[in-house]
Amino acid sequence: MVDGMLGRGQPLLELRGIEKHFGPVRALRRVDFTIEAGKVTALCGDNGAGKSVTVKIMSGIIQPDGGELVWRGRPVHLRTPRDAADLGIATVYQDLALCDNLDIVQNMFLGRERRRFGALDEGPMEQAARSTLADLRVTTVRSIRQPVGSLSGGQRQSVAVARAVLWNSQLMMLDEPTAALGVNQTALVLSLVRRLADQGYGVVIISHNLNDVFEVADRIAVLHLGTMVAQGEASEFDRQSVVELMTTGKVERADSGSLAANRASKEA
Amino acid sequence: MVAVAEAPTVLRASPVGAVVTGERPPQPYEHRRPTWGQRAQLGGQLWLVCVLAVVIAAFSLRSSSFLSQANWLNTALTATEVLLLAVGQTFVIITGGIDLSDGAVLGLSGMVAGWVMASLGGSSAGDPTLVVVAGLASGLVLGVAVGLVNGLLVARYRIPAFVVTLGTLGICTGIADLVANGQEISNLPGAVGTIGSTNLFGWIPIPALVAFVLTVAAAGLLRLTRFGEHTLALGDSRDAAVRAGIRDRSHLVRVYVLSSTLAAVSGMLVMTRLAVASPTSGSNDELNAIAAVVIGGASLFGGKGTILGSFLGTALISVLLTGLIIVNVPPFWQLIAVGAVLVAAVYVDQVRERRLR
Numbered sequence: 001m002v003d004g005m006l007g008r009g010q011p012l013l014e015l016r017g018i019e020k021h022f023g024p025v026r027a028l029r030r031v032d033f034t035i036e037a038g039k040v041t042a043l044c045g046d047n048g049a050g051k052s053v054t055v056k057i058m059s060g061i062i063q064p065d066g067g068e069l070v071w072r073g074r075p076v077h078l079r080t081p082r083d084a085a086d087l088g089i090a091t092v093y094q095d096l097a098l099c100d101n102l103d104i105v106q107n108m109f110l111g112r113e114r115r116r117f118g119a120l121d122e123g124p125m126e127q128a129a130r131s132t133l134a135d136l137r138v139t140t141v142r143s144i145r146q147p148v149g150s151l152s153g154g155q156r157q158s159v160a161v162a163r164a165v166l167w168n169s170q171l172m173m174l175d176e177p178t179a180a181l182g183v184n185q186t187a188l189v190l191s192l193v194r195r196l197a198d199q200g201y202g203v204v205i206i207s208h209n210l211n212d213v214f215e216v217a218d219r220i221a222v223l224h225l226g227t228m229v230a231q232g233e234a235s236e237f238d239r240q241s242v243v244e245l246m247t248t249g250k251v252e253r254a255d256s257g258s259l260a261a262n263r264a265s266k267e268a
Numbered sequence: 269m270v271a272v273a274e275a276p277t278v279l280r281a282s283p284v285g286a287v288v289t290g291e292r293p294p295q296p297y298e299h300r301r302p303t304w305g306q307r308a309q310l311g312g313q314l315w316l317v318c319v320l321a322v323v324i325a326a327f328s329l330r331s332s333s334f335l336s337q338a339n340w341l342n343t344a345l346t347a348t349e350v351l352l353l354a355v356g357q358t359f360v361i362i363t364g365g366i367d368l369s370d371g372a373v374l375g376l377s378g379m380v381a382g383w384v385m386a387s388l389g390g391s392s393a394g395d396p397t398l399v400v401v402a403g404l405a406s407g408l409v410l411g412v413a414v415g416l417v418n419g420l421l422v423a424r425y426r427i428p429a430f431v432v433t434l435g436t437l438g439i440c441t442g443i444a445d446l447v448a449n450g451q452e453i454s455n456l457p458g459a460v461g462t463i464g465s466t467n468l469f470g471w472i473p474i475p476a477l478v479a480f481v482l483t484v485a486a487a488g489l490l491r492l493t494r495f496g497e498h499t500l501a502l503g504d505s506r507d508a509a510v511r512a513g514i515r516d517r518s519h520l521v522r523v524y525v526l527s528s529t530l531a532a533v534s535g536m537l538v539m540t541r542l543a544v545a546s547p548t549s550g551s552n553d554e555l556n557a558i559a560a561v562v563i564g565g566a567s568l569f570g571g572k573g574t575i576l577g578s579f580l581g582t583a584l585i586s587v588l589l590t591g592l593i594i595v596n597v598p599p600f601w602q603l604i605a606v607g608a609v610l611v612a613a614v615y616v617d618q619v620r621e622r623r624l625r
Binding site for chain 2: 081082095096097098099100101102106110111112113115118119120
């Protein structure tokens with residue numbers, strides 16, 4: 001656990017009225033999005049809905065044309081991925097960005113190795129890697145000196161997440177973390193996602209897979225054609241309503257009161 | 269009644285519990301650090317040691333003079349010429365590149381050093397120490413300069429390493445001939461030849477000792493330092509390395525500078541051994557160096573390679589080169605033998621890799 005972590009449910013990162021244009025295309029239209037500490041927020045949307053643009057803005061890869069980002073109550077500007085990383089925002093991309101020929105410890109410390117007398121100081125790095133993996137209860141790996149290339153997909157995902165934890169991230173965005181995984185591996189990753197949130201991290205998962213979303217998410221946000229059409233507690237949604245929101249941006253049914261209220265407040 | 273009612277509850281409780289927690293209880297990791305053998309990947313190189321032993325045994329049986337002091341010195345000096353090229357080449361090949369220019373840099377650095385020494389008075393110089401130091405320094409500076417050119421063209425302008433270093437191979441070879449109009453430079457201070465022909469305890473030529481010490485240092489650099497780890501990372505996934513904050517371009521430049529500088533050191537050693545600077549020194553050595561590195565288990569696709577492997581590859585090639593002469597095989601067979609070993613080594617490596625997966 002990182003010092004100064006927020007309590008569960010406090011807003012960690014807020015997007016307020018974020019706009020993004022690419023030429024004449026409005027990729028994001030006044031998007032409001034709140035990520036709370038200690039909760040898993042699922043960001044859903046069809047292809048082209050603006051999920052990746054949103055993630056890229058939150059990770060400092062592209063800059064919004066309007067609106068503001070608020071990190072722990074303070075407006076911030078993320079000009080580079082480094083800015084985001086320095087605040088504690090980590091993005092675990094689908095390809096994971098791991099080096100297969102290096103072992104778990106080397107990958108977790110890549111670019112931030114500890115040194116003593118000019119040489120790598122392996123002892124403390126092993127210690128820190130081991131305790132981080134133990135905190136996350138990633139226990140299926142045989143040895144932390146195993147090359148990452150010999151790990152399963154779920155284990156690789158775990159290493160990528162553990163690296164983000166090790167580097168004092170407080171908000172972790174996972175892009176399609178289960179897309180390439182089988183049933184067991186998916187369960188492994190989802191339980192890891194759950195534990196991250198339980199330990200106080202803010203977690204965003206971007207996923208097409210509604211099974212995963214409903215299994216692990218505390219909050220759900222749905223983008224449709226660049227507009228945030230709904231966001232709220234996962235209990236306010238069901239599969240049907242999420243699919244309708246993703247495909248049409250609307251919910252036909254009358255009983256989803258809070259969603260209607262959400263829309264009404266937006267229109268007001 | 270109570271017992272019957274409870275039994276199914278207990279039965280159901282354990283699987284449900286397992287599903288809820290969804291994981292095994294935390295277990296201690298293997299605390300065993302890799303042994304020195306594993307760390308040097310000796311397991312992967314063991315077969316190479318065996319092949320080397322078999323080749324040495326075969327030559328010894330065929331010719332009693334193979335294990336003589338004279339042949340050992342000859343083999344050690346042959347190996348010295350290729351060894352430092354192979355060491356530098358290992359770093360370059362691990363990044364996924366190639367350095368075809370290192371043999372030419374070997375020759376040109378010798379010519380530059382020889383020209384500087386001859387210009388400062390040569391064999392009749394007033395202060396031979398100063399002249400030798402100035403000559404060696406200028407040879408090394410030339411190596412650094414060519415490395416910078418190679419590195420910048422590869423890293424910054426993204427020209428394929430094969431093309432860049434093929435270009436500098438030609439340029440360096442041409443300049444080496446221009447320096448003395450294609451002639452050797454023999455007007456060098458006497459100390460140059462003394463360094464190269466001194467054998468410690470009769471068995472250890474100074475050039476071989478220098479090359480060996482630098483090889484051990486390079487092995488430490490690759491295995492134990494951030495520089496080495498970043499080299500391996502870049503070779504496996506440039507994307508991952510960049511996202512981890514590694515400055516890929518400047519790192520690549522440093523790798524090419526390392527390779528060319530070691531080639532220049534090798535050029536100095538060859539010059540001291542022959543006591544002349546020759547423009548043809550080092551020609552085609554780059555091919556033997558690349559063969560040694562690949563025989564040693566490095567992958568031309570990058571991300572894989574060890575200094576120990578390259579050392580053993582160099583040893584095998586050098587033993588083949590000198591041994592075939594000693595058993596009176598016509599020298600044309602040298603190229604054929606090295607070529608066959610190269611292809612066989614890569615095949616063995618692929619088979620082993622497949623079995624490991």
